[in-house]
Amino acid sequence: MAIKVVHWGTGPTGRLGLRGIINHPDLELVGLYVHSPDKVGQDAAALCGVAANTGVAATDDAAALAAGGADCLAYFGPAAHDGAGVADVAPFLSAGTNVVTTSFAGLTHPPTAEAALRDPLEAAAVAGGASFFATGIEPGFASDLLPMALLSSCDEIRSIRIQEIADYSGYPAADTLRYAFGFGEAPDFGCFLADPAILTGAWRGVVDAIADLLQTPLDAIETDYERATLDRDLDTAMGRLPAGSTAGVRFEVRGVLDGQPLVILEHVNRMAGDVAPAWPHGTAGDTLTYRVEIVGSPTMRCELVFDPPESEGGLTATAMRAVNAIPAVCAAGPGLLGATDVPLVASRNLASRNLASRAIAASARPGARPSQ
Structure with a gap:
């Protein structure tokens, strides 16, 4: 059964994370939060450059998404400091939704994180029986x-x-x-x-x-x-x-x-x-x-x-360390997780299988001709 994921944020990194969720064979996108009014109502595919529509329309109703019972939130909101972002994420944790994020650099090592970030999220995670994992590329896998x-x-x-x-x-x-x-x-x-x-x-x-x-x-x-x-x-x-x-x-x-x-x-x-x-x-x-x-x-x-393009490669790596970790984070016990608490999870989005799947889908369309 696919893991149901809500995605938050379509900025430079979030857009690539959203694409990674849509392409992931074990994940199902069930919700998308956006801040900009002009993005509300658009299909998730249009906001990350994926060709086929997902049927998931972007919304700015965070409360409805938190109450939707998703397995995981992929949070790519603004960088969190001085407690910012906690109010976005805590309702999901309290509702039992696990969280992966690249926005909480200070929580890559929970024991020494600032109390303003750590304490409310830890309390919400324990109350909801959910896990929280913050990563990125630096801080993140390149630095840990x-x-x-x-x-x-x-x-x-x-x-x-x-x-x-x-x-x-x-x-x-x-x-x-x-x-x-x-x-x-x-x-x-x-x-x-x-x-x-x-x-x-x-x-x-x-x-x-x-x-x-x-x-x-x-x-x-x-x-x-x-x-x-x-x-x-x-x-x-x-x-x-x-x-x-x-x-x-x-x-x-x-x-x-x-x-x-x-x-x-x-x-x-x-x-x-x-x-x-x-x-x-x-x-x-x-x-x-x-x-x-x-x-x-x-x-x-x-x-x-x-x-090249190096910037997109770095941003993709940042996003996918979080996205690929979703199954392991969902399987972990409740609380805040650090780098050594989450096993390495490789991408399963294999190009050869994608090409084969697209060819099968194309041949199944009405009027399609056999490949030459």
Whole structure:
């Protein structure tokens, strides 16, 4: 029996997650929430580029969807901070609907998440007998499962550095880039990520998850945030960035042990290749690279890159880690789940079988001719 899924959000990542649900052989889309009035009433297929209609029309009635008895909610709403998003998700958990999401970066490691996010969702999950799993790509599998796999091959470990090196010039989410990162604003603009508490709230889960794997309590969490500018205007997907505005952002969240950084989560994000040339670069380029560097025995470096278009590849990977985990999350016990609580679940959307299915469907249409 197919797992009944409600999907929430059709932004850049949510659109790809919606497509993944529709294509998944074990999932059945039974509801779709949208925020924009112009999307209400449209078939889900039209909102994610799938050819055949699903028969599921988008709605802005969240209460009706929460009361619908779905097995799982795939939540791709706005990034959650300061309690935002909790009100969206908690009614589903309370009603017994499991949740997977890429929007709650601070809950990738529930034990050290901010109480404003963790406590109400945990209470709702326990009350409803449902499970909640937050993931993504960074935070997410590129910053927890990938380094965890590499650490299984180590003897002595001195440090683990987990990096995102990316050119954000093709990313259209202007509000996130401007108000969270500070891109396009003056170097002293008070963006969210300039606040150490925001950095810690969103990314310390990565650091703590690795420390837990090592069974090593950390002494402290430290952060750094710096910006870079260019002396020319830049035309990007989020609009024109004026000369002298922020065109590069680099930050770290570090777990410290015995006075030395043990686990370092680092972002290096640019709006052009020549921004801050002294900052780290990917071996295969700066468009989108996830890199893990382990210093120890053995010392190793692993880079994950995506073929063009890199941005869609990264967003697809972000969405599908959550979507593919739905069967395992639905089978788990109630509460908040971390990366090591959910087994690896591979995609079952095989291209060869899709082609065969389409050919069978086409041949069954009235008047169809046998294939030549």
